[in-house]
Amino acid sequence: MSRHPSSSVQSAREALATRLREIRLDSGLTGRAVAARAGWHASKSSRIENAVTPPSDADIRAWCSACGADGQAEDLIAASRSTESMYVEWKRLQRTGLRRLQESYEPLFERTRTLRVYCSNVVPGLLQTPAYATALLTEIAGFRQSPNDVAEAVTARMGRARFLREGDHRFAFLVEESVLRYRMGDAATMAGQLGHLLAVMSLPSVSLGVVPLDARRGMWPLETFSVYDTDRAQVELLTAAVTVTSPSEVDQYLQAFARVGRLAVHGADARSLITDALDALP
Template sequence: MAQSPSSSVQAAREALAERLKNIRLDAGLKAREVAARAGWYPSKASRLENATTPPSDADIRAWCTICGVPDEAPDLIAASRSAQSAYVEWKRLQRTGLRRLQESYVPLYERTRAFRVYCSNVVPGLLQTPGYATALLSAITDFRQTPNDVAEAVAARVDRARILRHGDHRFAILVEEAVLRQRLGDAEVMAGQLGHLLSVMSLRSVSLGVVPFTADRRMWPLETFSIYDTAQVQVETLTAAVNVTAPSEIAQYVKAFEWLSDSAVYGASARTLVTDAIGALG
């Protein structure tokens, strides 16, 4: 089984910490000596080397200067920033509410030509109706206790979805059948959302597949993820957004998407699953 995104990020942090340790060893210094020369508490050097404390840019510059290799600082700083941006907690991204986060995706969406989106738990954001988005973002706001700007965030999310009909973009979207059955909002909201999925299926730019409960699958259900061209993957966990940029890891998500696609149904078969879900609302 593939390494989890959070484990991958931790591995990057540990690799950086190991590089700092090797620089110190090559300089013939003890950790406490580095800490003393930098004016830190004695334990800080050990925390940096054990990846329990992420280094700041200033920490890395001081470390490299003390160890006699100041020219290595820029590369280490770049590696550190990459590791820190790869795993960003939602509470940090949403500390001022949800609207700004919705708007922050616009540049990424505009420059992406090929979207591959897999959702195992909710309707993908680009396909959400205002009612469904309101129910979902309200639940997120309540759970994370963020400032309530749900109305503004919903408007930003709906506005962002215009990209489905404008520009040179292609969208390959997969959802698990459970997404059609799990209610967010009341029956009227869900009926409106499922009806919207039927209309979206007619768009030339969109391929919408559903992985049925009964699929003979070789890929197990995964966490929600989006692949932007072949440059970046964003994985959504309960606590954080994980941005994957390593080519080898992106390749794994592309492969997983292809395997999930093989288990999905499309066209009339997918429409039947959606209409059945509407019928089950009562």
């Protein structure tokens, strides 16, 4: 298996491989001896130790058993599962529908004090109206052929919006002006959504910036991403959700957010762009 496209995932895989190698060295065994005791080819031990092949739960248990370190197996399995959850295909996350995925974000939102969100394609989820969310999630469910529980998923998403008004949370949103123009649903849906943006941007916990179409770019339009405090970022690709925890990578997203923020307008100027988009609706 080649290196993972996310350096956070690759670093976590390498850290796990290093722990397994240390367990082997502490036991005084060679990789070939571990392979013989585990009942697999010697090359597999090498691939595991060099983070070429991610070990399965059974592989980790066999490795620890061979090295007389059974007590460490469960912690290592937990670390391995955490690593693999950093890059998860949407079809896996949404295989039972959209509602459970929406609900799964609740604990993360609950403990996050400062959330930064950049969107170049749609209105951020926390700022969506029920009609807009219904139009978007209906399209997502159809495209990914997931079970149609859109109504329940929309209810869960709307419930999460309470964090805009409750608790000690701060939200900074940046959207490209094109987001205001992209038609999600019919004209009435878009009118309601744009009007909602005008309302929520006045909340004390919310900062909403809009990057004008004619802004002289210093930072190119990026994929949608969110940064939770300063220790986690989530990036939304077409096929997968990527969770970034490596400090250097999270810092890059924070830097990108700051650079995009310098292109954005806020307050009255942002309201003007939203109003222009409203006026352009048929």
